[in-house]
Amino acid sequence: xxxxxxxxxxxxxxxxxxxxxxLLRRAVLVIGLTFFVIWTVVPLYWIIATSVKxxxxxxxxxxxxxxxxxxxxxxxxxxxxxxxxxxxxxxxVASVTTVIALVIGVLAAYAITRLHFRGRVLIARATIVTYxxxxxxxxxxxxxxxxxxxxTDKALxxxxxxxxxxxxxxxxxxxxxxxxxxxxxxxxxxxxxxNRLQAMTLVTLPLALPAVAVIALYAxxxxxxxxxxxxxLISSDSQKTIxxxxxxxxxxxxxxxxxxxxxxxxxxxxxxxxxxxxxxxxVSGLAGGAIKG
Amino acid sequence: MQKSTLTDVATMPTPARAGAPSARRLLGRDYQTAWLxxxxxxxxxxxxxxxxxxxxxxxxMQRKMVGGEATFVGLGNYATLLFSEQYGEVFRKxxxxxxxxxxxxxxxxxxxxxxxxxxLNEQFRGxxxxxxxxxxxxxMPSLIVALAFRWIYEGSPNGLLNLILIDYLGSDRxxxxxxDPSIALWSVIVAAIWxxxxxxxxxxxxxxxxxxxxxxxxxxxxxxxxxxxxxxxTLPGLRPVLIITTLLSTIWTxxxxxxxxxxxxxxxxxxxxxxPMLAYDIGIVGARQMGLAAAVSVxxxxxxxxxxxxxxxxxxAAESRA
Numbered sequence: 001x002x003x004x005x006x007x008x009x010x011x012x013x014x015x016x017x018x019x020x021x022x023l024l025r026r027a028v029l030v031i032g033l034t035f036f037v038i039w040t041v042v043p044l045y046w047i048i049a050t051s052v053k054x055x056x057x058x059x060x061x062x063x064x065x066x067x068x069x070x071x072x073x074x075x076x077x078x079x080x081x082x083x084x085x086x087x088x089x090x091x092x093v094a095s096v097t098t099v100i101a102l103v104i105g106v107l108a109a110y111a112i113t114r115l116h117f118r119g120r121v122l123i124a125r126a127t128i129v130t131y132x133x134x135x136x137x138x139x140x141x142x143x144x145x146x147x148x149x150x151x152t153d154k155a156l157x158x159x160x161x162x163x164x165x166x167x168x169x170x171x172x173x174x175x176x177x178x179x180x181x182x183x184x185x186x187x188x189x190x191x192x193x194x195n196r197l198q199a200m201t202l203v204t205l206p207l208a209l210p211a212v213a214v215i216a217l218y219a220x221x222x223x224x225x226x227x228x229x230x231x232x233l234i235s236s237d238s239q240k241t242i243x244x245x246x247x248x249x250x251x252x253x254x255x256x257x258x259x260x261x262x263x264x265x266x267x268x269x270x271x272x273x274x275x276x277x278x279x280x281x282x283v284s285g286l287a288g289g290a291i292k293g
Numbered sequence: 294m295q296k297s298t299l300t301d302v303a304t305m306p307t308p309a310r311a312g313a314p315s316a317r318r319l320l321g322r323d324y325q326t327a328w329l330x331x332x333x334x335x336x337x338x339x340x341x342x343x344x345x346x347x348x349x350x351x352x353x354m355q356r357k358m359v360g361g362e363a364t365f366v367g368l369g370n371y372a373t374l375l376f377s378e379q380y381g382e383v384f385r386k387x388x389x390x391x392x393x394x395x396x397x398x399x400x401x402x403x404x405x406x407x408x409x410x411x412x413l414n415e416q417f418r419g420x421x422x423x424x425x426x427x428x429x430x431x432x433m434p435s436l437i438v439a440l441a442f443r444w445i446y447e448g449s450p451n452g453l454l455n456l457i458l459i460d461y462l463g464s465d466r467x468x469x470x471x472x473d474p475s476i477a478l479w480s481v482i483v484a485a486i487w488x489x490x491x492x493x494x495x496x497x498x499x500x501x502x503x504x505x506x507x508x509x510x511x512x513x514x515x516x517x518x519x520x521x522x523x524x525x526x527t528l529p530g531l532r533p534v535l536i537i538t539t540l541l542s543t544i545w546t547x548x549x550x551x552x553x554x555x556x557x558x559x560x561x562x563x564x565x566x567x568x569p570m571l572a573y574d575i576g577i578v579g580a581r582q583m584g585l586a587a588a589v590s591v592x593x594x595x596x597x598x599x600x601x602x603x604x605x606x607x608x609x610a611a612e613s614r615a
Contacts, residue, residue, distance in 0.1 A: 025415075032412045033423060040427050043487060046453050047441045062451040064460070108334035115330070117321030121609075123331060128608050130342040132601045136548040136569035137590040140576045140583055141345035141352060147360075160341075167337045172608075196326060225434035228554065232577065243436045257444055264437040275432035279425055 047268075050261040058257050073258035074266075082237045083263060086245030089155045090224055090267075093241055097159040097166055097223035098216050104163075105170030105215065106208075110200055112171075113178040114186065124175065131168035138164060139228075146233055155239040158230060162223045169222075170215050177211035178204065217278050221271040242267045353588035359581040370588035383563050383571065384589070391567040391593070394482060395547045401486045402542060403535075406493025411527075413494065414501045431491035439555035442484035446470035446556070474564040477557050481565050485552050489545075493538055500534035501527070537607055540600045547597070568593050 050058060051073055053066045077083045111117070112124050142161055151157025185207070186199040194202065205212070227243030234244050246263045249256045317324065353370055357363040374384045413424050430438065445453040448469045458464040470480045504526065512522050550570045553559060559566040559574055566574070568589055576586025 029412060029415055029417060032408060036409055036412070036427055037423070039487070040430060042453075043438070043441050043445060044429065046445055047437075050444065059451055062456050062460075064453075064456060104333040104337060107330040111323075111327040111330035115321075115323035115327040117324040117327040118319070120321075120327075123334075125605055125609060126338060127334070128605045129601060130338050132544060132597075132604055133342060133346060134544060134548045134590070134594065134597050136550070136572055137349050137594055138342065138345045139569070140572065140587050140590065141348040142341070143577065144348070144352075144583065145345060163337050164341045164345075167334065168342070171334060196323075221432070225436070227434070227436040228551070243434065246436065246440070255444070260440055261444070264440060268433050268437055271434060272429065272432050275428075276425060279428070 047261050047264050050257055051265050053258065055258060073262040077259050077262050077266070081245070081249070081259070082240075083242075083245060083266070085238060086240050086242045087266070089239060090241040090243075091270075093155055093158045093162070094220045094223040096156065097162040098219040100159060101163060101166035101170045101219045102212065102216055104167050105174045106205075106212065108171045109174030109178050110204065112175055114183060114200075114204070127168050127171050127175070131165075131172055135165070142229075143232065146229070152233050153235050153239055155234065155241065157233065158226075158241065159223070161229050161233075162226060165222060166219045170219055173215045173218070174208075174211070177208055177215075181207050214278060217274050221274060224271055349587045350591055352584050353591045355584040357582070357584040359577070359583055363584070366584070370585045371592065373585060374588055374592065380575075380585070383566060386563050387566045387568045387571040387589075390478065390563070390565060391547060393478060394485075394565075394567050395543060397479075398482050398485050398489065398546050399539060399543055401482070402490050402493050403539070405486065405490045406497055409490065409494040410497035410501060413498060428491040428495065430488045431495075433488070435488060435549075435551040436555065438488045439484060439552050442480075442487070442552075443471070443556055446480050448472055471557050472561050474561045477561055477564045481552050481556050484556060485546065489542065493542065496534050496538045497531060500531045504530035533607070537604065540604045544597060544600055544604075547593075 049064075049066055052069045052071070053063070054068050054070050054072070057063050057066060057068065108123070108127070112120055142164065146152060146157065146161060149157075149160075151160060181204055186194075186203050189199045189203050225243075227241075227247070230241045230244040231247055234240050237245070237248070240248065242263070246260060246267065249260050249263065321327070352363075354365060354367055355363040356366045356369070374380050409427060413420065413427070447453075447455065448467060448471065450456060450459055450467060452470070454470060455467050458466075458468065468476065471477050508526050508530075509522060512526055517525070547567070548569055550567065550573055553565050553567060553570045554573070557565040559570045572586040572589040575589065576583045
């Protein structure tokens, strides 16, 4: 790869330095990757290892590697706690948030990238600004609003709060995806007699489908992962999402680490799976807006 | 590629058809459809963001308990935070803690994210696998990450770090990773960068791929070594990505309390009390003084205005060039 550090070298020593650079490159790569793999895997390992250890090994004879494997924490989580209810609530909350944010975002992005009207730039700018407004500033008033609207202790109150982050983000992503789909395609459809609705649903949206899937993934995972509002607003077991439910496993200062880590594994599976399925698009999509600059 | 840009459409001449109503000429060809499509967005932007934003500022000028009556106190809450005996010290401390927390996190995420991106940008077998693996922390729920680190940092011999220290490194002293005021902030920072670094890596990787290969080839022919190539090609090429990532990450890191909330709750003795944690502590957990809590957040807002201003400009410019 890296050739000619010093072009004046004789052929022999040049081949040698070439080999030396290649070796050095290899060494840096191996050392660097080893560091990052350890850095990434250790916490993941500790979550999984704890979830399959017996309580004895977790609390009294602590061990790095489980000596005895047990599924007791998973069994207890699934049968003795309402974990499955929490899971169901999380799926509902995240799905509802995703659908609403997606519809709002796609409609708005379509208008901003395809329609001619005064105020277009203003709306685009407002979307970004609202996306960037510090969450800590909105937190207290939103908490108050949630109380006033009676959104407390209802799982379906959460999506309304989650729209705060999801809508500007989805709109912004949809704008950057739509703007790379040629507008000429729709114009061709108009020539063939299509109306605006047909042009949108039959031409642009099908082309934007992979992008829409990525936007949905973001909206879903961020709603799935949110926990501050879920903890504050929900108190009944029947309405809790997974994060709020897991926090319930903490009794005062006593942490049921086996159960918590089993819950951690189960709660991580959906977002991690979704992300693995869409990895390629996630990487290009997220950076899409940035690299154009 | 779409030819029109965000900046010129508003003034774009609309086809002046015979008998076209003047509202169309004034407001743009498709103004009716457009505002219909934008209506839900506008409802959310105003109802859930602009209104809470305004009420945060209004709230910061009131004395108000959760669920109680509000009395207008003008700048009283701000004076309380800056000068009162009860809150002055913790507020000043939160300024310092926030600066350290955000500054150190950003620098470490930059260094680690850059190193990870440069490694993953190399050609080697299994690259896709390593990318998937190293990005995993980013896909995990942050409550889960925070809980896992709480367990890793556990102060008893059962916590992972103390277990390694005692069983494998022969130490005889337990370290209180989260309860020792001189260590706690650093422990929280490590958890935050563990989850946050992949975002930087992803951004840098995308940036690296947009730098033309020819630049490197030309530099090699000219005899530039690996450091020179990095300094004069890679870094300048990553500049746009770097600016956006830094600003975004600064806003997110400064405002998120996920890790602090789960790991330390702001303690021990306010050693990890960043300003949003303080606002939460004053407004919702402890004193339940919502007005005072809002004042904490509002006071820090000016710092973000600069970041928001530059980000908005850059993100819009990026869009217009698409």
